[in-house]
Amino acid sequence: MGQSKFRPPVIANSGAVEGAGVKKNYLVIDTIRFIAMCSIVWGHCNLGCEQRVFHNIDDIFIQSVILQLGKIGTIIFFLISGFLMESKIDSYTPLSFLKLRLRSTIIPWFVVVLLFGLLNLSNDASLKTALAQHHYKEALNINFIILRTAIFYFAYWFIIVYLISAVLLIALKKHLNKAWLGLSLALITAFYCVNLHYGWVSAYHTKAFLGYAFFMWLGIIISKNYTRFIAFLENTSWGYFILAFAISFIFACREGINLSKIGCADPYASIRITNIFNSLLAFACLFKLGKINLINKLDPRKTVYGIYLLHNMVIYGITELYHSFFSNYNINPSISNLLVAEIIAFIFVLSVTYLITILLLGKRRQLVIT
Secondary structure, three states: OOOOOOOOOOOOOOOEEOOOOOOEEHHHHHHHHHHHHHHHHHHHOOOOHHHOOOOOHHHHHHHHHHHHHOOHHHHHHHHHHHHHHOOOHHHOOHHHHHHHHHHHHHHHHHHHHHHHHHHHHHOOHHHHHHHHOOOHHHHHHHHHHHHHHHHHOOOOHHHHHHHHHHHHHHHOHHHOOOHHHHHHHHHHHHHHHHHHHHOOOOOOHHHOOOOOHHHHHHHHHHHHOHHHHHHHHHHOOHHHHHHHHHHHHHHHHHHHHHHHHOOOOOOOOOOOHHHHHHHHHHHHHHHHHOOOHHHHOOOHHHHHHHHHHHHHHHHHHHHHHHHHHHHHOOOOOOHHHHHHHHHHHHHHHHHHHHHHHHHHHOOOOOOOOO
16 A cells, blocks of 8 residues: 555655654645635625525525635634644643734734724724714724724634633643533534524624634644544545535535524524534545645745735725626626626635735744634
8 A cells, every 4th residue: 555645754844743653744734724714715705795685596505605615714724723732732821822822823913903993994984973073982982893893793703712712722731631621612612503593692603702612622632633533534435525525515505594594693604513514524525635735835824824814904995896896887796796706806805915915924934823
């Protein structure tokens, strides 16, 4: 039998390190993190597609496919975060972890959130009116609402939830291998899944602060049991994985459609139970596929966080242009036209944010998201 792609030879800078019986190849993780970020950018380029109401069953299904493709990457990122943290978690304390992430993660996030908030404020008509009428208390309230919106209703929520999840797991690191911890975190996640259907608390997935810790924990467990994980991937045929992924994808689309019908505030939330299974299977499929050299040449380890931080600002910048185009040229916002618009927006946003990230970083140390 030939050498497995999961067991690379020990070569300097190969990205492989010793694991428990199998060398961990982090070049595969680089490929996965870039693909996951593409999913996230795609999900934020829908430019109102999620709010459109279609009545034709074919249009509804295509809409659900478009939206579902943008929901797979979030859970994958939490899996990656846990996977990468496992080897160093014993050396961390909650405070040392936050100090380590301060310059590479927290400060860049804080600066971009402020810039994004200022960008929103500069175009807010109600703020301009309040200032003109010297209603400063109202102006402050508008500032607070816009900043809160920037954090909790755009992509920037991820870092807060990531830090909360990481600190929680570091604090409980002595219990990581205990079933009760995994079960407890799974039950918290399950609560948010069910809540989407009943609305006991806010249904927005961006407010599920403890709902994603389970996936980071699972990433740690996968890393700790890397040999078994790889054996499972190698011993399971592609046919089973593809069939399972396709079925889970269809179910995820169906749940999104059902949640839309009952008026859920966030019908395609990444924390849907069907999307969880779909995302886990996507992670397994990508890991089984292995590293993709063409993607790794884009240096995901260095550029992905920059893409994450900047893509919402670029999307915000083109939103008015996008709506003006449909309005000025009297173009029908059919599902086919929206799909074409999303593809164009995705290519543009991903390309621009990647190039800006490269220019900003130069030869400096990369920003860190996972």
